Amino acid sequence: MEKNKYSKHVTSDPTQPAAQAMLHAIGLTKEDLKKPQVGIVSMGWEGNPCNMHLNAIAKEIKKGVDRKELIPLIFHTIGVSDGISMGTDGMRFSLPSRDIIADSIETVASAQWYDAIVTVVGCDKNMPGAMMALGRLNRPGIVFYGGTIAPGCHKEKDLTIISTFEALGENIAGNMSDEDLSDIIFKACPGPGACGGMFTANTMASAIEGMGMSLPYNSSNPAVSDDKGAESDRVGRAINYLLDHDIKPRDIVTRSSMINAMRLITVLGGSTNAVLHMIAIAKAFDVEFTIDDIQKISDETPFLADLKPSGKYVMQDLHDVGGIPAVMKMMLEHGLIDGSCMTVTGKTIADNLAEVDTLSKDQKVMYPIDEPLKKSGHLQILKGNLAAEGSVAKITGKEGLFFEGTAQIFNSERETNEAIKAQKIKAGSVIVIRYSGPQGAPGMPEMLKPTGLIMGAGLGDKVALITDGRFSGGTHGFVVGHVTPEAYRGGLIGLLEDGDVIRIDVENNSIEALLSDELIASRKEKWSRPDDNVKGFLRKYRYTVSSASDGCVTDEF
Numbered sequence: 243m244e245k246n247k248y249s250k251h252v253t254s255d256p257t258q259p260a261a262q263a264m265l266h267a268i269g270l271t272k273e274d275l276k277k278p279q280v281g282i283v284s285m286g287w288e289g290n291p292c293n294m295h296l297n298a299i300a301k302e303i304k305k306g307v308d309r310k311e312l313i314p315l316i317f318h319t320i321g322v323s324d325g326i327s328m329g330t331d332g333m334r335f336s337l338p339s340r341d342i343i344a345d346s347i348e349t350v351a352s353a354q355w356y357d358a359i360v361t362v363v364g365c366d367k368n369m370p371g372a373m374m375a376l377g378r379l380n381r382p383g384i385v386f387y388g389g390t391i392a393p394g395c396h397k398e399k400d401l402t403i404i405s406t407f408e409a410l411g412e413n414i415a416g417n418m419s420d421e422d423l424s425d426i427i428f429k430a431c432p433g434p435g436a437c438g439g440m441f442t443a444n445t446m447a448s449a450i451e452g453m454g455m456s457l458p459y460n461s462s463n464p465a466v467s468d469d470k471g472a473e474s475d476r477v478g479r480a481i482n483y484l485l486d487h488d489i490k491p492r493d494i495v496t497r498s499s500m501i502n503a504m505r506l507i508t509v510l511g512g513s514t515n516a517v518l519h520m521i522a523i524a525k526a527f528d529v530e531f532t533i534d535d536i537q538k539i540s541d542e543t544p545f546l547a548d549l550k551p552s553g554k555y556v557m558q559d560l561h562d563v564g565g566i567p568a569v570m571k572m573m574l575e576h577g578l579i580d581g582s583c584m585t586v587t588g589k590t591i592a593d594n595l596a597e598v599d600t601l602s603k604d605q606k607v608m609y610p611i612d613e614p615l616k617k618s619g620h621l622q623i624l625k626g627n628l629a630a631e632g633s634v635a636k637i638t639g640k641e642g643l644f645f646e647g648t649a650q651i652f653n654s655e656r657e658t659n660e661a662i663k664a665q666k667i668k669a670g671s672v673i674v675i676r677y678s679g680p681q682g683a684p685g686m687p688e689m690l691k692p693t694g695l696i697m698g699a700g701l702g703d704k705v706a707l708i709t710d711g712r713f714s715g716g717t718h719g720f721v722v723g724h725v726t727p728e729a730y731r732g733g734l735i736g737l738l739e740d741g742d743v744i745r746i747d748v749e750n751n752s753i754e755a756l757l758s759d760e761l762i763a764s765r766k767e768k769w770s771r772p773d774d775n776v777k778g779f780l781r782k783y784r785y786t787v788s789s790a791s792d793g794c795v796t797d798e799f
Contacts (some may be wrong), residue, residue, distance in 0.1 A: 245485045248355045248381065249279040249313075270313065278485055279313045281356035283347050285368045290323035292365035292443060295434040295465060296388050299474050300362045303386065306478030307360070312485070314478075315356070319346040324366055324688060324714065325403045325437065329659060334685030336367060337712070338783045340519075341796045343371025344526070348378050358382040358481050364436055366715070369446035370519035373455065376491040377526030382484035383491050384477060384586050385456045387447040389465030390557035391435030396422070401430040402438045404551055404714070407691055411698015414663055418698075435465030439550030441715030444557045445512030446519055448566050452506035453499045454585030455491065458594050462565035464558050483588050495527045499583040502591070504536060506566075508543040508619035509573060511552065513715030514634045514723055515688075517621065521793035533623045533632045533791050537751070540619030543578065545638065546609045551718040552638040553615075555607045563605035567598040576611050615639060624722060626754040627762070628708070628734050628744065631726040632791040633753055635746070636713070641720040643748040645706040647672040649755075651740050654678070655689055655711070662695045669704040672744040676735045677772065678711030679728025680794045684776060684784035690714035693721060706746055708753070710735050712790070722746060722753060724790035730771060731789075737765040 246253065252261035253275040262275060282303055286296030300316050307314035322339040326332075351359050358381055361372035369385065376383040394401030409426045412418035436443035447461035457476060463469040483489075500520065507516045517536055524531035547569075549555050560566070573579045574595055581592030601608055609615050616639040624633045637643065650671045652658040658675050661667055673692070680686040689711050696702055697719055706720040710728035713721055729736030734755060738744075743756040755762075776784060786796040 243486060243488055245278040246276065246357055248357045251355045274313055277311060277313050278357040279315060279355070280307050280358045280360060280481055281351050281354065282307065282314050282316045282360045282362065283350070284316060284318050284362045285321045285343065285364055286318070286362065287321050290321060290326065290365060291391060291431050291434055292323065292388070292436040293321045296362045296364050299386070299388055302471070302474040303360055303362065303477045306475050307481060308478070310478045310482040312478070312482060317350050319343050321365055321368060328688060328714070329655065329691035333687035334683045334780060336688065337680070337686045337794060338779065340367035340371040340374070343367060344374035344378070347372060347375035351375070351379050351381065356381070358485055360384050360386060360477055360481060362386050362388065364388040364443070366442040366446065366515065369443070369450055370523055373450060373523045374526040376455070377495065377523065380490045380492045382481060382489060384481055384484070385450050386474065386477060387450070387456060387460050389435050389463050389467070389470045390444055391438045391465060392432050392558055393438050393556045394429040394432050396426050396429050400556060401426060402550055402556060403430055404439065404690070404694060406430050407694025408698040411695040414695065415699040417700070433466055438556040438558065439715070440510050440512055440547060440557065441551065442513040442515040443715070445507055445510065445516050445715055448510055448512065449503040449507050449516060449520065451566050452503035452570065452579070454494045454583055454591060457586060458567045458598070459565050462557060462561040464561055480586055484586060487588060489584065489588060492527055494584045494586065495529065496583065497529050497531065498580045500524055500529055500531050501539060502579040502583060504539045505543050505573065505578050506570065508540055508545060508621065509569065509578070510547045511545050511549055511620050511638060514621060514636050514713050515715055517634050517724065518712070518790050518794050522795050525793055525795055536621060537623040540621050543619050544611060544614035545616040545618070545620045546611065546614050548607055548609065548615065552640055560607050563602040563607055564599055567595060568601045569608060571595045571598050571600055572608070572611065622748055622751060624746070624748070624751050624753040626752040628753045628755050629725045631789060632724070633722050633726065634724040635722045635748060636717065637748050638718065641703070644746065645672070645720050646743065646745045647706060649674050649738050649740060649742040649744055651676070651738055655687060655692060658692045659695060662692060662699060667696070667701060667705060669701065671705050673705055673707040674735065674738055675707065675709040675711060676729040678709055679730055680787040680790060681784050682710060682728050682730030684780050684787070686712050686790065686794060688712050688714040689723070690717055693717045693719055708735070708744070720746070726789045726791045728789070732766070732769065732771070734762060737762060737769055
């Protein structure tokens with residue numbers, strides 16, 4: 243098997259002397275030029291706990307790859323901290339960063355002719371961005387997740403980053419002291435690792451393990467642990483095996499493995515962001531997978547995990563009782579996943595799980611399949627005149643299944659946050675945040691701050707919130723996002739007025755504004771698109787991005 247079938251274009255071609263001279267300048271010998279080259283792309287940077295440790299992990303992975311007589315070469319791509327940018331205009335750059343990550347990995351690997359890729363990922367957009375690149379490249383590859391953060395603690399209560407937003411809401415409502423708020427802020431994030439609940443980072447890391455594109459236990463091994471260190475040492479052996487046997491990402495990621503991953507997300511109660519990320523990943527792999535598939539999977543799959551944001555536990559707790567492999571083993575035993583799918587170990591899922599212990603007998607993180615938290619999945623695709631092309635609700639069973647109320651309209655998240663702080667939100671309202679979609683914002687920012695403030699203010703069971711933007715994986719409450727068509731594209735959400743009655747019926751998967759067709763048509767005639775006042779990268783994103791129901795991809799224009 244020719245393991246250097248890509249790098250040979252620059253290392254062995256006698257008409258490429260400049261390439262060989264430059265590779266010699268970085269320390270490669272004549273013998274080295276015959277070896278396969280493995281690009282190790284780190285999304286490490288100092289400004290975010292999710293990513294602060296990734297460069298060190300990349301160096302450890304490099305050592306293991308080097309021991310296999312391969313040539314490991316580290317390069318880097320960007321990251322955006324959702325937690326830091328949340329609630330500000332900076333959040334508009336978060337989702338677009340996914341596509342920059344995918345494009346930059348594809349660019350470097352293609353231009354430099356790397357034979358294999360290891361992606362070292364941390365925060366939310368890193369994982370789907372890496373997967374999109376691997377799908378396009380289709381060269382042997384592994385995703386390595388830097389792991390979850392340890393929980394913070396205040397007054398014997400576990401904390402996550404979401405605790406800070408909810409604490410702010412409680413403080414504004416007069417139910418928490420300034421001192422307690424300050425303590426929670428400075429205790430919530432005790433060190434390296436991605437946000438600790440079943441938020442988007444842990445959701446997508448779990449999904450990628452469920453797809454077979456990371457080593458077993460990768461998604462649940464904590465960032466600060468001996469297990470994570472031992473795992474980084476195994477990457478060299480695994481990538482060498484993939485090269486030896488020419489096992490490529492498209493041999494691993496199929497429709498069946500995508501369904502496996504989506505079932506795992508459903509069992510775990512994962513983030514609404516998984517909907518647009520899974521669709522985007524499927525497109526990169528040329529796999530047919532739509533929001534209707536997601537609804538079907540949700541209808542057939544129970545919700546079992548008592549994990550934050552709606553539950554009690556964090557990812558480290560799941561690690562302690564067996565981790566994601568133990569959950570997958572339970573699912574395999576009950577026919578919820580296809581064990582014949584290939585993985586980056588060179589073995590099938592069933593083969594990998596045969597060596598795995600079952601969930602601890604006394605554990606409380608996962609409910610039994612025959613006694614679920616909810617018999618069907620928490621992710622629900624709602625359609626109706628307000629979302630003709632779809633929207634996404636996260637319904638864990640605690641929010642109720644029906645909400646009807648009068649609209650309070652806001653044309654930005656900032657306006658909404660100011661209204662919540664000023665205690666202008668009325669019980670029984672449907673809060674509408676619009677012009678926050680992929681084109682409208684542009685960038686489709688997450689709405690964690692308003693939902694956190696709502697929960698902290700004690701309004702979580704008294705209002706609903708809908709938006710053409712999206713929600714953090716840490717969001718909970720009666721919320722509906724990804725409303726499509728978005729306001730900027732002339733969707734009905736952009737025509738709503740204060741006082742309009744909105745009905746959300748999860749049992750029937752519908753979301754409707756109770757307006758006559760004639761009134762809607764009249765408002766449509768008067769509507770005009772807001773001025774295009776953005777510049778630079780976000781302007782390019784606005785004119786290339788697809789809708790949320792289509793994955794917010796930027797390569798279909």
